[in-house]
Amino acid sequence: MANLKAIRIRISSVKSTRQITSAMKMVSAAKLRKAQDKIVRLRPYATKLHEILVGLSQSLADAEIENVYGRNVSREKVLVVVITSNRGLCGAFNTNVIKETRRLVSEKYQEQYRNGNLHLLAIGRKGYDFFRKQKAKMLPEQNGLLNDLSFENVSVVAGELMKSFVAGDYDCVELVYNQFKNAAVQNLTVEQFLPVETVPAGKIKSVPVDYIYEPSKEEIILELIPKSLKIQFYKAVLDSFVAEHGARMTAMHKATDNATDIIRDLTLQYNKARQASITNQILEVVSGAEALRG
Amino acid sequence: MKIEIITPDKKIFEGEVKSVRVPGKKGSFQVLKDHAPIVSTLENGPVIMHDMEGRESRYEINGGVIEVKANRIILLADSVS
Numbered sequence: 001m002a003n004l005k006a007i008r009i010r011i012s013s014v015k016s017t018r019q020i021t022s023a024m025k026m027v028s029a030a031k032l033r034k035a036q037d038k039i040v041r042l043r044p045y046a047t048k049l050h051e052i053l054v055g056l057s058q059s060l061a062d063a064e065i066e067n068v069y070g071r072n073v074s075r076e077k078v079l080v081v082v083i084t085s086n087r088g089l090c091g092a093f094n095t096n097v098i099k100e101t102r103r104l105v106s107e108k109y110q111e112q113y114r115n116g117n118l119h120l121l122a123i124g125r126k127g128y129d130f131f132r133k134q135k136a137k138m139l140p141e142q143n144g145l146l147n148d149l150s151f152e153n154v155s156v157v158a159g160e161l162m163k164s165f166v167a168g169d170y171d172c173v174e175l176v177y178n179q180f181k182n183a184a185v186q187n188l189t190v191e192q193f194l195p196v197e198t199v200p201a202g203k204i205k206s207v208p209v210d211y212i213y214e215p216s217k218e219e220i221i222l223e224l225i226p227k228s229l230k231i232q233f234y235k236a237v238l239d240s241f242v243a244e245h246g247a248r249m250t251a252m253h254k255a256t257d258n259a260t261d262i263i264r265d266l267t268l269q270y271n272k273a274r275q276a277s278i279t280n281q282i283l284e285v286v287s288g289a290e291a292l293r294g
Numbered sequence: 295m296k297i298e299i300i301t302p303d304k305k306i307f308e309g310e311v312k313s314v315r316v317p318g319k320k321g322s323f324q325v326l327k328d329h330a331p332i333v334s335t336l337e338n339g340p341v342i343m344h345d346m347e348g349r350e351s352r353y354e355i356n357g358g359v360i361e362v363k364a365n366r367i368i369l370l371a372d373s374v375s
Contacts, residue, residue, distance in 0.1 A: 038303070045300045048368055052333060052361055151302035152373055211363075214334035215320050223335045224359065227372070234302060 007270040011263060018259035025252035032245035039238055046231050053228055056221050068166050069196045069225055075172040077117045078109050083177035083240040084124030086146050090248035094126040096188050101176050149241055151234050158233035162226060165194045175236050178243040184250045186243040295327055297367040306374050315342040316360055331363045
């Protein structure tokens with residue numbers, strides 16, 4: 001029966017698909033763990049830096065410092081950084097970022113977009129390809145960043161963004177990315193990168209220690225702000241990277257489950273067809289014998 | 295004294311030391327036991343540590359911050375080569 005053969009072929013093709021998806025799931029799980037390690041290693045640095053910064057800005061609460069990264073003017077020139085992934089097969093991961101970016105462009109920054117003052121910077125090929133097709137104004141892509149993710153590489157990009165902000169090329173820089181919550185859940189986040197929102201003074205009450213500051217409080221704080229900005233940027237990219245692997249793992253897990261379901265249904269169908277054909281054959285034999293006897 | 299040298303990518307060193315020399319912005323300085331609390335930014339240069347047995351170890355850092363408080367040193371380096 002031709003139908004039997006067709007089902008058999010489908011079963012074997014679904015089986016090989018399942019093999020691929022489950023292998024991809026394993027790979028993503030391993031990559032996820034590695035990427036998570038990076039975040040864990042970043043954490044002590046980030047917390048400590050934040051602590052020092054908060055301590056400093058508390059003791060400086062009265063003195064006004066000239067902060068070039070805090071320049072708050074009307075937002076005429078806007079840069080949106082879209083962090084996606086380089087590869088697909090990770091569920092709604094990239095779609096969510098792209099959707100949110102489009103919403104941002106068409107609602108919050110509608111005016112800037114119409115005046116041609118809105119630029120996009122894509123980290124990740126998926127976002128880049130999409131917005132290039134939309135004819136949005138793009139900065140040169142930074143997709144290579146995700147292949148070799150280290151603080152040094154990311155801080156170069158962050159440094160350039162900060163430089164062009166200080167130079168007045170942009171009045172505002174926003175980040176759109178997926179924040180990692182757990183392997184199955186990503187939180188879509190829109191975060192203002194520049195200008196810096198000032199640390200609310202007096203929020204954290206720590207025991208004041210009489211530090212010696214070298215060279216001076218002001219100089220230290222001015223040096224620490226760009227550092228902490230770079231950390232913030234790195235953290236966003238890293239978060240998105242981890243979330244990507246989490247999303248892919250979940251997507252591949254679901255795909256494997258679905259393949260298993262399909263195989264079960266097909267096997268049932270196959271066995272039914274097989275039984276039917278056997279019944280048919282027996283019937284033919286019996287009725288043939290019956291005819292001979294008669 | 296306990297020292298931790300941390301970069302954003304990883305923890306470079308953690309352990310007990312007798313003395314540390316760091317490249318401060320206003321010139322290189324040494325931290326010994328019971329140093330006064332200090333926060334200082336660092337330049338590119340060598341961090342030279344002596345452990346309890348007097349063995350020397352050395353890291354080249356590219357800028358960073360150091361915080362010394364109650365015989366605990368935390369050195370945040372941008373990168374270590």
